[in-house]
Amino acid sequence: MSLYKFSFWEVxxxxxxxEVWSQVLPALGETMYMVVISSVFVLLFGVILGxxxxxxxxxxxxxxxxxxxxxxxxxxxxxxxxxxxxxxVMLPVARLLLGQSYGSNACIISLIASCVPLFARLVESSLLxxxxxxxxxxxxxxxxxxxxxFRIMLPETLPSLIxxxxxxxxxxxxxxxxxxxxxxxxxxxxAVTFGYTRYQHDLLFATIIVLIIIVQLVQLVGDTLxxxxxxxxxxx
Amino acid sequence: MEEYFIEIKDLCKTxxxxxxxxxxxxxxxxxxxxxxxxxxxxxxxxxxxxxxxCINRLEEPDSGTVRIGDQMxxxxxxxxxxxxxxxxxxxxxxxxxxxxxxxYENIAYPLKIKGWKKEAIRARIDELLELVSLTDKKNAYPxxxxxxxxxxxxxxxxxxxxxxxxxxxxxxxxxxxxTTISVLDLIREINxxxxxxIILITHELEVIRYTCHxxxxxxxxxxxxxxxxxxxxxxxxxxxxxxxxxVYNKMRSAGPDRRSELI
Ligand SMILES: Nc1ncnc2c1ncn2[C@@H]1O[C@H](COP(=O)(O)OP(=O)(O)OP(=O)(O)O)[C@@H](O)[C@H]1O
Ligand SMILES: [Mg+2]
Numbered sequence: 001m002s003l004y005k006f007s008f009w010e011v012x013x014x015x016x017x018x019e020v021w022s023q024v025l026p027a028l029g030e031t032m033y034m035v036v037i038s039s040v041f042v043l044l045f046g047v048i049l050g051x052x053x054x055x056x057x058x059x060x061x062x063x064x065x066x067x068x069x070x071x072x073x074x075x076x077x078x079x080x081x082x083x084x085x086x087x088x089v090m091l092p093v094a095r096l097l098l099g100q101s102y103g104s105n106a107c108i109i110s111l112i113a114s115c116v117p118l119f120a121r122l123v124e125s126s127l128l129x130x131x132x133x134x135x136x137x138x139x140x141x142x143x144x145x146x147x148x149x150f151r152i153m154l155p156e157t158l159p160s161l162i163x164x165x166x167x168x169x170x171x172x173x174x175x176x177x178x179x180x181x182x183x184x185x186x187x188x189x190x191a192v193t194f195g196y197t198r199y200q201h202d203l204l205f206a207t208i209i210v211l212i213i214i215v216q217l218v219q220l221v222g223d224t225l226x227x228x229x230x231x232x233x234x235x236x
Numbered sequence: 237m238e239e240y241f242i243e244i245k246d247l248c249k250t251x252x253x254x255x256x257x258x259x260x261x262x263x264x265x266x267x268x269x270x271x272x273x274x275x276x277x278x279x280x281x282x283x284x285x286x287x288x289x290c291i292n293r294l295e296e297p298d299s300g301t302v303r304i305g306d307q308m309x310x311x312x313x314x315x316x317x318x319x320x321x322x323x324x325x326x327x328x329x330x331x332x333x334x335x336x337x338x339x340y341e342n343i344a345y346p347l348k349i350k351g352w353k354k355e356a357i358r359a360r361i362d363e364l365l366e367l368v369s370l371t372d373k374k375n376a377y378p379x380x381x382x383x384x385x386x387x388x389x390x391x392x393x394x395x396x397x398x399x400x401x402x403x404x405x406x407x408x409x410x411x412x413x414x415t416t417i418s419v420l421d422l423i424r425e426i427n428x429x430x431x432x433x434i435i436l437i438t439h440e441l442e443v444i445r446y447t448c449h450x451x452x453x454x455x456x457x458x459x460x461x462x463x464x465x466x467x468x469x470x471x472x473x474x475x476x477x478x479x480x481x482x483v484y485n486k487m488r489s490a491g492p493d494r495r496s497e498l499i
Contacts, residue, residue: 137332140292140403141346141393142321151345155336233335234379 002199015205024190024206031186034104034176035214038111039169045116046168047161049075050123051149059132061145078117083175086114087182102183110179115172122164126157159226159235166222170215177211187211241270241433242291242401247300249286260286261297262457268450273427273434275444275465277480278454284437287454288403291435292324293317304401322350325394325432329406331386333378339365339389340374346396364392367429368422384415391422395430402426404436408443420447441484445469453477 001014014020049071055061056068078086087110094106130153138148154161180188187207195204230236249261260283268274278284289295291302293309302309307320333342340361347357365371368388378386387407394402404423408416424447426432436448444451445465452462453476460474472478 131330131332133328133330133332134334136294137326137328137334138345140294140321140324140326141349141397142318143345143349144318147349152334152336156334158336233377235335 001202003201004199011201012205015202015209017202020202020206023194023203024187024210027185027187027190027207028210030104030184031173031176031180031188032214034107034111034179034184034186035169035173038108038115038172038176041108041112042115042119042168042172043165045112046119046165047123049116049120050127053120053124054127055149061148075117075120078113079121081114083114083178086110087179089113091182104184104186107176107179107182107184110182111172111175114175115168118171119164119168122168123161126160126164127153129160130156159229162222162226162229166219166226169218169222173211173215173218177207239269240267241272241305242266242268242435243301243303244291245301245303247287247290247302248298249283249290249295250298260457261290261300264300264457264459266452266459266462268433268435270433271427271431272450273423273436273448275436275438275448275451276454276459277438277441277444277451278476279439282454283457284439284454285405288326288405288435288437291401291403292321292326322346322397323399324401324403325391325397325399326403326405327387327390327394327407329409331378331383331390331410333386333389333393335378338375338377339370339381342378342389343393343396346393350397360396361392364395367395367426368392382415383411384419387411387415387419388422391419391426395426395432398430400433402432402434404434406437406439409438409440416443417446423447441469441480453480 001011003011006014053068053071053075056064056071058065058068060068081089087107090110090113091101091106093113094109095101097109098105100106134152134156135148138152143152176184176186177188177191180186180190181192187210191204191207194200195207227236244264244266247261247264248259250257250259264287266274276284276287286295290297291304291309293302297310300310304320304324309317309320312320334345337345343361343364344357347360352360361374362371365374368391370385370388370392373381373385373389378389381389390407402423407423408419411419420443423434423436427434436443438444448465450463451465451468452459453468453472453474454460455474455476461468461472461477468477469481472481
């Protein structure tokens with residue numbers, strides 16, 4: 001159904017029809033697959049990368065200026081490329097790793113390349129928020145660095161880390177939609193192929209509704225989790 | 237054994253900024269007897285915090301030595317330093333409790349470092365909570381405590397490993413007068429009960445007078461004057477000490493209409 005032939009309300013109503021959803025739901029499945037797998041990798045690598053950047057910093061637990069500088073530079077390189085370009089750049093890499101440069105798994109490689117550096121920076125700023133006095137108190141008690149890291153730095157900044165991860169997941173979702181144009185399939189593919197090329201605006205509406213709902217849910221879960229922790233600690 | 241329990245000799249520390257270097261400790265000499273509460277008083281920026289932080293090497297001194305008991309703190313390696321640090325308690329102006337842990341877990345932290353068993357930790361913490369009168373706050377988070385209560389937790393945490401020395405850096409400066417007195421009473425109590433040697437940093441003379449046996453006046457990276465609290469209060473020798481005492485006496489003697497005097 002096109003907006004050029006039908007009224008807005010007719011198209012909107014039709015975007016809830018079974019005909020539309022029989023196409024959108026499978027695409028939603030593909031999108032969720034990409035989002036979930038990518039988010040897991042982003043969480044894992046992002047936390048590790050962000051931690052290493054903080055730990056090797058001048059005031060960190062294991063200062064190491066060269067490593068700190070190199071990692072910072074690599075992160076900045078990836079961060080300076082727009083997402084579309086990262087997707088294109090990562091296609092050959094995906095071919096190298098997976099033997100194909102299209103499909104959901106190839107897309108996941110691009111998502112990781114783009115969102116890990118982003119999330120690493122968010123982790124970095126969350127970890128730097130910690131009150132230096134707490135770290136000093138721990139050191140004054142004779143605490144080893146490992147214990148400081150896992151018992152103090154991460155738990156103390158957990159609510160902020162959760163918020164950062166929520167932001168990262170939202171960006172993963174939007175980038176998954178974008179990657180749809182480059183052979184990844186999913187919601188983004190539907191939106192562009194049917195909504196843009198074929199003027200099937202009912203399908204376009206359906207993808208918009210789906211994306212809004214997913215992002216709202218992710219944000220809700222993230223906010224609620226971090227609020228529960230802050231409430232428990234009586235910090236809000 | 238040597239007469240003094242803590243002995244600091246020729247301690248120097250310079251901070252290097254991008255443009256300039258500031259010598260914050262200019263050859264500090266200090267001797268503290270076992271079981272003594274030793275005050276160090278001075279204006280902001282005198283170098284008091286840097287001095288105590290050099291005692292447990294949160295700050296590395298450039299030269300000079302710190303000895304506590306038979307341990308030469310300044311020549312310890314990292315591992316040995318961590319072991320000795322558990323025998324040096326420290327409390328802070330901003331309390332520095334861990335917000336992610338309950339009162340119980342905060343106090344358990346230094347014990348877990350030392351590998352205490354669960355049962356032993358529980359017994360020790362009950363004892364400490366009794367000492368600082370916070371038994372009912374065992375499972376509370378620091379976020380729900382008042383400043384005074386937080387500092388009591390800080391003290392309990394600092395005492396957990398039965399240290400020989402307690403370093404207090406402006407521990408009462410963020411508290412109201414009434415709470416300050418109750419925390420100072422607690423510090424005096426643990427000094428008497430446990431025979432703890434305490435180094436207490438402050439910029440408030442009332443705190444020195446109320447708590448300390450001896451005192452040193454610090455200015456510009458040097459200890460200008462040392463002596464018993466009575467000596468310094470009755471007969472201050474250096475300019476800084478006289479300044480301090482003057483301000484102190486003025487505030488104490490000022491009557492109800494002191495406002496007109498000040499304006
Ligand atoms: N890490 C640092 N780097 C550079 N300069 C520092 C550092 N720490 C302290 N200083 C400087 O050293 C001087 C003494 O600081 P210190 O904190 O020891 O003073 P203080 O007597 O404790 O003052 P206050 O009463 O305000 O706490 C100050 O001029 C301060 O700017
Ligand atoms: Mg200070």
